[in-house]
Amino acid sequence: MLDFRVETFLTVCRTMNFTRAAELLHITQPAVTQHIHTLEKQYGARFFRYQGKQIFLTEAGQLFLQTATTFYQDDQHLRDAIRQLGTRRSIRFGATLTIGEYVMPPVLTGLLKEEPTLRLRMIVENTKELLRLLDNGEIEFAIVEGFFPRQEYESLSYCIQPYIPVCAPSYTFSRPILRLEDLLEERLLIREPGSGTREVLSRALEDHNLTLSDFPLITELGSLNVIKKMVCAGAGIAFFYLPVVQEELEKGQLREISLENCALSHAFNFIWRKNSTFDTYYQDIFRLFQTEETFRTKTTE
Structure with missing residues (x-):
C-alpha cells in the first residue's frame, strides 16, 4: 500500500x-x-x-x-485489479484525438467482439493532459502522437503513419508546388497550440529550416473535422495523418500534395510509467491491441 x-x-x-x-x-x-x-x-x-x-x-x-509517481500509478492499478477479481475485466486508457477518433474505433470493436464483457474506457485528450491523467492513475496507459519525456515513460511503437499535406481537388496554388517551402504562400489550417499534430508539423518544418510563423496566413481550429471540411471546400491546405483523410482521398474529395523534399511520417506510441511493477501487463495489453490493429489492416488491404 x-x-x-x-x-x-x-x-x-x-x-x-x-x-x-x-x-x-x-x-x-x-x-x-x-x-x-x-x-x-x-x-x-x-x-x-x-x-x-x-x-x-x-x-x-x-x-x-x-x-x-510510478508507485502511485501502480497502487491505483493494483486496487483496480483486486476489485476486478471474479468480475468483468476493465481497461482504462487514453488516446490523442487522431488516434482516438480514426485509429481506435475498429480496434476497440474487434476487442469487444472477442471479449463481449470487457469494460472499456477511452479518454480522448491531447498528449499533455493524457500524461497528467496517467501520472494520477486515472488511466492505465496511453496511445499518443505527441512527444513525451522518455526518461519517465516506457514506450512501444504502436504504428507509424504517413503525415501528408492535402488540398481540395480544384484548389489553385499561388505558385508551382515542388518543395515544402513552396507552400508558404498558402493558407495553412492547423490545430491549436498543444495538439500533437501541430507539434509534429512544427518539428518537420524545423528540419527544413522553417517555422509556422513563415506561413503568413494561418487559421487555428480545435477540430480535425472542421479543418477537413474547410480544406475540402478549398479554404486552404492542411497536414493530416493518412487515416484521418483516407476516406476523402479515396472519394476524390481531397488530393495529396506531392512534394519532392518532404516525405513525413510519425510513430504513434503506446506508453506507460517507467519501472512499473506491471510492465508485463502493459506489454500484454499492447500485444492485444496490436493483434486487432494487424487484423484490421489486413482485412482493409
Whole structure:
C-alpha cells in the first residue's frame, strides 16, 4: 500500500504550495510539512528548496518524484485489479484525438467482439493532459502522437503513419508546388497550440529550416473535422495523418500534395510509467491491441 506521506509529497509537487496541498488533502499545513520532513529524513536528502516564497524541487526531489509517481500509478492499478477479481475485466486508457477518433474505433470493436464483457474506457485528450491523467492513475496507459519525456515513460511503437499535406481537388496554388517551402504562400489550417499534430508539423518544418510563423496566413481550429471540411471546400491546405483523410482521398474529395523534399511520417506510441511493477501487463495489453490493429489492416488491404 502506498505510504500516505508519498501522496502528500505528490500533492505538494502538483501545487508547489504547502498550504494548497493541505487544503486538497484536508489536513493542516504543519502536517504536510511533517510528512515531507519524514520522507526527507528517511531518504537522507532534501526534496524542496526555497527561493523567496516559492518552492522548487531539488535534484533528489525530482528523482523521488519520478519514482513516487510510478508507485502511485501502480497502487491505483493494483486496487483496480483486486476489485476486478471474479468480475468483468476493465481497461482504462487514453488516446490523442487522431488516434482516438480514426485509429481506435475498429480496434476497440474487434476487442469487444472477442471479449463481449470487457469494460472499456477511452479518454480522448491531447498528449499533455493524457500524461497528467496517467501520472494520477486515472488511466492505465496511453496511445499518443505527441512527444513525451522518455526518461519517465516506457514506450512501444504502436504504428507509424504517413503525415501528408492535402488540398481540395480544384484548389489553385499561388505558385508551382515542388518543395515544402513552396507552400508558404498558402493558407495553412492547423490545430491549436498543444495538439500533437501541430507539434509534429512544427518539428518537420524545423528540419527544413522553417517555422509556422513563415506561413503568413494561418487559421487555428480545435477540430480535425472542421479543418477537413474547410480544406475540402478549398479554404486552404492542411497536414493530416493518412487515416484521418483516407476516406476523402479515396472519394476524390481531397488530393495529396506531392512534394519532392518532404516525405513525413510519425510513430504513434503506446506508453506507460517507467519501472512499473506491471510492465508485463502493459506489454500484454499492447500485444492485444496490436493483434486487432494487424487484423484490421489486413482485412482493409
